Amino acid sequence: xxxxxxxxxxxxxxxxxxxxxxxxxxxxxxxxxxxxxxxxxxxxxxxxxxxxxxxxxxxxxxxxxxxxxxxxxxxxxxxxxxxxxxxxxxxxxxxxxxxxxxxxxxxxxxxxxxxxxxxxxxxxxxxxxxxxxxxxxxxxxxxxxxxxxxxxxxxxx
Amino acid sequence: xxxxxxxxxxxxxxxxxxxxxxxxxxxxxxxxxxxxxxxxxxxxxxxxxxxxxxxxxxxxxxxxxxxxxxxxxxxxxxxxxxxxxxxxxxxxxxxxxxxxxxxxxxxxxxxxxxxxxxxxxxxxxxxxxxxxxxxxxxxxxxxxxxxxxxxxxxxxxxxxxxxxxxxxxxxxxxxxxxxxxxxxxxxxxxxxxxxxxxxxxxxxxxxxxxxxxxxxxxxxxxxxxxxxxxxxxxxxxxxxxxxxxxxxxxxxxxxxxxxxxxxxxxxxxxxxxxxxxxxxxxxxxxxxxxxxxxxxxxxxxxxxxxxxxxxxxxxxxxxxxxxxxxxxxxxxxxxxxxxxxxxxxxxxxxxxxxxxxxxxxxxxxxxxxxxxxxxxxxxxxxxxxxxxxxxxxxxxxxxxxxxxxxxxxxxxxxxxxxxxxxxxxxxxxxxxxxxxxxxxxxxxxxxxxxxxxxxxxxxxxxxxxxxxxxxxxxxxxxxxxxxxxxxxxxxxxxxxxxxxxxxxxxxxxxxxxxxxxxxxxxxxxxxxxxxxxxxxxxxxxxxxxxxxxxxxxxxxxxxxxxxxxxxxxxxxxxxxxxxxxxxxxxxxxxxxxxxxxxxxxxxxxxxxxxxxxxxxxxxxxxxxxxxxxxxxxxxxxxxxxxxxxxxxxxxxxxxxx
Numbered sequence: 066x067x068x069x070x071x072x073x074x075x076x077x078x079x080x081x082x083x084x085x086x087x088x089x090x091x092x093x094x095x096x097x098x099x100x101x102x103x104x105x106x107x108x109x110x111x112x113x114x115x116x117x118x119x120x121x122x123x124x125x126x127x128x129x130x131x132x133x134x135x136x137x138x139x140x141x142x143x144x145x146x147x148x149x150x151x152x153x154x155x156x157x158x159x160x161x162x163x164x165x166x167x168x169x170x171x172x173x174x175x176x177x178x179x180x181x182x183x184x185x186x187x188x189x190x191x192x193x194x195x196x197x198x199x200x201x202x203x204x205x206x207x208x209x210x211x212x213x214x215x216x217x218x219x220x221x222x
Numbered sequence: 223x224x225x226x227x228x229x230x231x232x233x234x235x236x237x238x239x240x241x242x243x244x245x246x247x248x249x250x251x252x253x254x255x256x257x258x259x260x261x262x263x264x265x266x267x268x269x270x271x272x273x274x275x276x277x278x279x280x281x282x283x284x285x286x287x288x289x290x291x292x293x294x295x296x297x298x299x300x301x302x303x304x305x306x307x308x309x310x311x312x313x314x315x316x317x318x319x320x321x322x323x324x325x326x327x328x329x330x331x332x333x334x335x336x337x338x339x340x341x342x343x344x345x346x347x348x349x350x351x352x353x354x355x356x357x358x359x360x361x362x363x364x365x366x367x368x369x370x371x372x373x374x375x376x377x378x379x380x381x382x383x384x385x386x387x388x389x390x391x392x393x394x395x396x397x398x399x400x401x402x403x404x405x406x407x408x409x410x411x412x413x414x415x416x417x418x419x420x421x422x423x424x425x426x427x428x429x430x431x432x433x434x435x436x437x438x439x440x441x442x443x444x445x446x447x448x449x450x451x452x453x454x455x456x457x458x459x460x461x462x463x464x465x466x467x468x469x470x471x472x473x474x475x476x477x478x479x480x481x482x483x484x485x486x487x488x489x490x491x492x493x494x495x496x497x498x499x500x501x502x503x504x505x506x507x508x509x510x511x512x513x514x515x516x517x518x519x520x521x522x523x524x525x526x527x528x529x530x531x532x533x534x535x536x537x538x539x540x541x542x543x544x545x546x547x548x549x550x551x552x553x554x555x556x557x558x559x560x561x562x563x564x565x566x567x568x569x570x571x572x573x574x575x576x577x578x579x580x581x582x583x584x585x586x587x588x589x590x591x592x593x594x595x596x597x598x599x600x601x602x603x604x605x606x607x608x609x610x611x612x613x614x615x616x617x618x619x620x621x622x623x624x625x626x627x628x629x630x631x632x633x634x635x636x637x638x639x640x641x642x643x644x645x646x647x648x649x650x651x652x653x654x655x656x657x658x659x660x661x662x663x664x665x666x667x668x669x670x671x672x673x674x675x676x677x678x679x680x681x682x683x684x685x686x687x688x689x690x691x692x693x694x695x696x697x698x699x700x701x702x703x704x705x706x707x708x709x710x711x712x713x714x715x716x717x718x719x720x721x722x723x724x725x726x727x728x729x730x731x732x733x734x735x736x737x738x739x740x741x742x743x744x745x746x747x748x749x750x751x752x753x754x755x756x757x758x759x760x761x762x763x764x765x766x767x768x769x770x771x772x773x774x775x776x777x778x779x780x781x782x783x784x785x786x787x788x789x790x791x792x793x794x795x796x797x798x799x800x801x802x803x804x805x806x807x808x809x810x811x812x813x814x815x816x817x818x819x820x821x822x823x824x825x826x827x828x829x830x831x832x833x834x835x836x837x838x839x840x841x842x843x844x845x846x847x848x849x850x851x852x853x854x855x856x857x858x859x860x861x862x863x864x865x866x867x868x869x870x871x872x873x874x875x876x877x878x879x
Contacts, residue, residue, distance in 0.1 A: 080497045085312050092327045092334070092348055095465055096362065113504045131480065138480040145481075146384075149293035159480040168491060175495050183501035193306040193361075193485040195344060196313065204499035 080183060080202040088121065088197035098128040100189070100197055111201060112182050120174055120186070121197070124167065131163035164190060246355075250299065250371040257295065257389075260425045261288045264396050267418040268403045275406070280399060287392045294385035295370065303375030304361035307486050309344040332464040349465060351451055361482075365450040374450075377482045383444060384477075386437040393433060397426040447472035 084107060091101045102121045104114045137159055145152050171188050179186055179199075187198040261284075269281040325336045325345045336345040339352050342359045346352065351363035353373045362376035374382045400423040407416050443453055447466030452458060466472055 080499050080501075087313060090347065092329050095329055095467075096347070096349055110503065111501075134474055134479050139478045141480060142478050146290070149289055150297055150381075153481070158483075160483050161481075164483055172491075172495075180495050180497050181502050182504075183497055183499065185495060185497060188491075190483065190485065190488065191307075191490065192309070192313070195306065195309075195347060198310075198313070202497045202499075202501070204501060 079205050081205045082200055083203040084201040086199045086201065088199065090195060097132060098194055099125050105199075107201060108184070108199065111184055112179070116178055120178070123170065124189075124197070127163055127167045127170065131160045131167075246368075246371055249368040253369045254295075256425060256429070257291065260422050261392070261396065263418050264400065264422045267415045268400055268422065271403060271406075271415070272399055284392075284395055284399065287388060287395060291385060291388040291392045294381045294388055297381035298367070298374065298378050298385050299370040299372050301372075301378040301381060302484050302486065303363075303373040303379075304377040304482060305356075305358040305373075305375075305486050306342060306344070306350065306361060308342050311343075314343050329464040332462055334464065349449060349452075361485075362449060363451050365454075377484070379449075380476055380479075383440055386433065386440055390430075390434050390437045393426045393430045397423055397430065400426065444473055444476050445469045447475075 086105045086107045088100050088105065091099045093099075100121050102118050102125075104117055108117060141156075141159060144156075167190075168188055171186050175186055183202040183204065185200040185202070187200065189195070189197050192198055265281060265284065265288075269284065272280045321338075323338050325338075326333050327336055327348065328334070329348055334348045336348065338344075339346050339359050341352060341357065344359075346359055347361065349362045350359050352359045353363065353366050355366045356373050358373070360373045360375035362379070364374040364379055364382070366373045367382065370382070370385075372378070400419045403419050404411070404416065404423065407413070407419075410416055411420075440450075443450060446469075447463055448458065452463075467475065
């Protein structure tokens with residue numbers, strides 16, 4: 066009886082943090098925010114290369130859009146100057162808007178792609194946009210359930 | 223208050239350990255007083271006459287310019303310049319003990335060096351610099367301006383530049399209109415109004431020269447796409463600036479780009495995602511499967527420990543589960559620890575000193591491995607050194623430890639760090655470049671175990687020698703910069719355990735806010751910090767007393783003790799952390815009796831110390847570092863002095879020579 070209880074408990078799967086991979090910045094084009102698309106070896110057995118590269122490329126595109134110097138940013142600058150920067154109290158800057166989009170995108174990617182594979186992407190802004198941190202989780206429950214079942218089998222004899 | 227504005231350097235400090243220094247506020251107060259005071263006097267005494275004599279647009283113009291100047295001044299003063307938050311502990315686990323102080327990266331075809339910041343614990347991105355006044359790494363660091371009491375960096379450079387422009391314009395306007403007033407009141411110079419106007423003129427004239435000079439200097443910098451830091455340190459003197467995009471684009475980048483986001487003090491989204499097994503796994507292609515079969519486990523990949531089995535030809539039980547020790551609160555790591563303790567046979571003291579350089583997982587697998595090996599498995603059964611690959615794999619370490627004992631398995635493990643770092647310290651160690659004591663230990667441990675296997679390991683390590691040059695531009699290591707001479711000293715401590723308490727006390731001397739007597743070493747591990755210098759008894763005690771989840775932090779402690787902000791818990795890193803990386807001066811660890819490694823401290827101190835360029839004030843212990851320079855044998859920079867250069871406008875810059 067006690068063994069069965071133990072077995073049931075062990076069957077309750079849980080994940081634990083095993084490792085973290087850091088995707089570094091790609092500085093080949095200067096200080097523009099861009100991350101390396103090189104597929105890290107730690108993720109080799111966890112996720113398909115194409116999915117990972119898609120994520121990073123999309124993020125790079127978002128950042129490029131945020132940092133783009135064009136009409137929008139110029140107008141924003143002029144408006145800020147005219148209002149003695151008081152406009153920042155009520156208006157969200159372009160960069161912040163794109164960062165929100167990025168945050169939503171990462172959340173969505175985590176939900177759909179990464180979490181089912183035991184991975185989690187941390188928003189790079191939390192790391193000062195220096196790295197993309199991917200946490201790798203391991204299935205802790207599986208090892209427990211095997212020991213539980215072995216206990217049951219031994220007691221069954 | 224939106225994310226754009228934040229209380230930056232002038233009022234608040236992101237690094238909480240900074241004491242309140244009123245002298246920092248003197249220049250900014252003076253600047254504010256002069257600006258506001260002089261302008262107010264001008265507007266009150268001079269402008270009324272000008273308005274009625276000429277036009278009322280004169281005071282209006284002056285008011286607008288004044289407000290614009292004031293707004294830019296406030297933004298430059300209070301805005302976060304682009305401070306990087308300190309890196310998390312986990313981030314530098316990839317960089318091993320012997321990871322280099324510099325990392326080279328190619329920016330538009332030009333090699334740029336990224337230096338390891340021991341305070342912030344990451345490799346500084348290009349154009350980033352650590353401000354010694356603010357004790358922060360700042361993105362696109364320009365300089366620390368005492369007149370605004372703030373760093374000028376990526377986020378607020380535009381406001382600083384506009385402040386200079388507008389201030390110059392304002393001074394010119396005030397001076398010009400005051401002169402106009404005086405010239406029309408030559409017969410009434412004894413009046414109060416004239417007197418005030420003349421005083422304002424004097425102030426304006428006095429400030430005009432430095433301000434205009436500084437403005438001109440920055441106009442040139444903006445046009446060239448350089449920061450003050452780069453200009454003053456002569457980084458691109460005679461060379462090509464990889465960060466310039468041409469004059470027009472540089473100007474538009476400064477003035478027209480969108481406001482960069484803040485990194486510190488952001489509101490974190492409280493979305494917590496549950497990661498629930500079972501996990502999907504990608505389908506392995508046939509080629510990948512074939513590759514794994516042929517692999518023989520000689521891989522860099524840290525993810526599959528199963529391959530470790532293939533290295534040993536003896537029938538070992540499967541290795542323990544993957545390492546999770548560095549993350550606290552995981553109960554089953556505790557079980558692993560205790561299981562290892564119960565399993566460990568009575569080994570000679572050599573095996574107990576395993577400085578935890580590499581990940582705990584590596585340690586534990588090695589310990590298991592070695593303990594199992596020493597229990598009676600033939601050591602000669604160990605396979606040939608798997609170090610024939612280009613990358614020293616940590617996986618090779620258990621086989622090494624199987625031969626050489628735990629003591630220097632860690633050396634191997636430490637050396638088997640990232641190949642990319644180029645800091646194949648193992649090779650460097652055995653290449654005789656540093657830590658000669660290590661070689662002695664090596665030979666001694668060889669006597670204790672299979673000598674043949676040691677020799678083969680030795681040759682394997684030597685094979686790594688040429689790999690040392692990969693990507694390393696200097697022979698100094700960030701671990702040295704972080705005062706982790708613990709690595710070398712651990713091997714010394716293997717021979718002379720009695721020395722360790724002395725070192726421990728010396729290390730503690732460095733951290734005045736955290737005085738720990740050597741006798742309290744036993745308690746230190748309870749805080750989650752275990753030192754390689756503990757004697758055998760203390761080590762045993764620490765292993766048993768210290769809860770397992772805290773032990774992983776010891777890796778970090780050895781690898782990179784730096785000065786963490788006090789708010790960070792646990793404090794275990796601190797004793798060594800308050801080493802040369804932080805302001806409190808003190809005897810360098812090199813002054814301890816472990817004289818062999820003295821030179822490396824000197825080198826390390828030299829390496830990690832200097833280039834806080836642009837700092838307005840000089841560090842008090844820069845001279846002590848200079849004295850250490852005499853001991854340096856591996857200093858990348860010759861001399862190692864810190865030169866103070868005064869720039870336009872009264873700012874001083876520290877340049878390491």
